[in-house]
Amino acid sequence: xxxxxxxxxxxxxxxxxxxxxxxxxxxxxxxxxxxxxxxxxxxxxxxxxxxxxxxxxxxxxxxxxxxxxxxxxxxxxxxxxxxxxxxxxxxxxxxxxxxxxxxxxxxxxxxxxxxxxxxxxxxxxxxxxxxxxxxxxxxxxxxxxxxxxxxxxxxxxxxxxxxxxxxxxxxxxxxxxxxxxxxxxxxxxxxxxxxxxxxxxxx
Amino acid sequence: xxxxxxxxxxxxxxxxxxxxxxxxxxxxxxxxxxxxxxxxxxxxxxxxxxxxxxxxxxxxxxxxxxxxxxxxxxxxxxxxxxxxxxxxxxxxxxxxxxxxxxxxxxxxxxxxxxxxxxxxxxxxxxxxxxxxxxxxxxxxxxxxxxxxxxxxxxxxxxxxxxxxxxxxxxxxxxxxxxxxxxxxxxxxxxxxxxxxxxxxxxx
Numbered sequence: 001x002x003x004x005x006x007x008x009x010x011x012x013x014x015x016x017x018x019x020x021x022x023x024x025x026x027x028x029x030x031x032x033x034x035x036x037x038x039x040x041x042x043x044x045x046x047x048x049x050x051x052x053x054x055x056x057x058x059x060x061x062x063x064x065x066x067x068x069x070x071x072x073x074x075x076x077x078x079x080x081x082x083x084x085x086x087x088x089x090x091x092x093x094x095x096x097x098x099x100x101x102x103x104x105x106x107x108x109x110x111x112x113x114x115x116x117x118x119x120x121x122x123x124x125x126x127x128x129x130x131x132x133x134x135x136x137x138x139x140x141x142x143x144x145x146x147x148x149x150x151x152x153x154x155x156x157x158x159x160x161x162x163x164x165x166x167x168x169x170x171x172x173x174x175x176x177x178x179x180x181x182x183x184x185x186x187x188x189x190x191x192x193x194x195x196x197x198x199x200x201x202x203x
Numbered sequence: 204x205x206x207x208x209x210x211x212x213x214x215x216x217x218x219x220x221x222x223x224x225x226x227x228x229x230x231x232x233x234x235x236x237x238x239x240x241x242x243x244x245x246x247x248x249x250x251x252x253x254x255x256x257x258x259x260x261x262x263x264x265x266x267x268x269x270x271x272x273x274x275x276x277x278x279x280x281x282x283x284x285x286x287x288x289x290x291x292x293x294x295x296x297x298x299x300x301x302x303x304x305x306x307x308x309x310x311x312x313x314x315x316x317x318x319x320x321x322x323x324x325x326x327x328x329x330x331x332x333x334x335x336x337x338x339x340x341x342x343x344x345x346x347x348x349x350x351x352x353x354x355x356x357x358x359x360x361x362x363x364x365x366x367x368x369x370x371x372x373x374x375x376x377x378x379x380x381x382x383x384x385x386x387x388x389x390x391x392x393x394x395x396x397x398x399x400x401x402x403x404x405x406x
Contacts, residue, residue: 004255005252015237016230017233028252038218045215046249047246049209050235050239050242053209062209064208
């Protein structure tokens with residue numbers, strides 16, 4: 001019954017996480033009633049997202065330029081690298097505003113059951129950052145593993161610790177100040193700060 | 204901090220009803236991770252909505268053609284018109300699948316406090332449908348006012364009844380009362396009052 005362009009948009013919107021058919025219909029009718037400029041801006045923003053974002057050549061964070069903002073900042077400690085699973089996690093830690101090092105974004109966590117192995121993550125790029133020091137010394141002083149405390153997060157941290165250990169890089173794990181089973185992305189700044197402070201050696 | 208195309212999309216998505224900053228960010232990251240084809244389809248669907256939908260020349264329902272599907276259906280009783288506030292209301296009544304007449308979509312309700320007067324609604328188009336009968340008789344047999352039972356819905360229905368009466372068109376109002384399957388115990392006082400007022404003979 002629904003006019004075709006309408007049902008098509010409802011269908012596309014309903015593919016988004018947490019958006020059911022009814023919500024999708026509400027959003028579609030809102031877009032229909034809104035000024036034409038809004039529909040155009042929204043559509044352009046969606047297209048731009050994919051077209052203009054790429055991964056930072058150093059830390060794999062999303063960026064428009066070759067290097068992300070953090071990697072470009074001179075005051076950042078480039079020899080201290082925090083490994084996070086997603087860009088969202090990086091943004092959450094930046095919002096806490098207590099960390100002065102740089103990052104490495106894995107774009108996922110090891111999850112053999114879902115078919116996510118080491119090659120699906122940005123692990124090679126991380127190892128490359130460790131090996132480029134002068135006179136054979138590791139280029140990084142410390143790698144902080146800030147994956148979430150969950151089966152996948154812990155497994156990924158352990159896997160990375162075993163790779164980084166032989167390279168002579170100090171490897172630490174953020175403390176479980178983040179509630180077990182919780183999301184890095186949703187943790188408050190104080191909790192994140194504590195978790196970073198309480199990081200400990202992984203062997 | 205957020206890469207620019209990302210924060211721009213979050214901003215645009217957050218303008219949608221019921222979508223906060225956090226939900227908008229979740230949706231944006233989902234679009235980012237989804238295949239490029241999805242982003243393209245979603246953007247196209249948004250643009251198509253405005254570009255391809257217009258109002259039916261008879262009933263003002265949204266349609267791609269000059270006339271909507273209901274107005275094109277031969278088995279529909281064109282002399283029986285149900286007035287609804289929105290396309291969504293029309294779709295809800297069509298889903299109930301019991302109504303065999305046609306519709307008229309007002310695209311709103313009278314609401315002087317919000318600056319919505321008669322000229323903002325499709326009232327002239329409704330009156331035009333009443334006056335085109337043969338030999339001076341009204342072209343419509345009955346107009347059912349199916350605006351919601353609220354201050355605005357009732358006011359709009361009353362306003363239309365006063366316009367339609369002098370034209371000799373039978374004007375009716377949908378019943379309101381306790382919803383089917385609803386609890387008497389949980390119904391509000393106004394609904395119960397209306398349900399009692401509008402009671403009818405059982406034989």
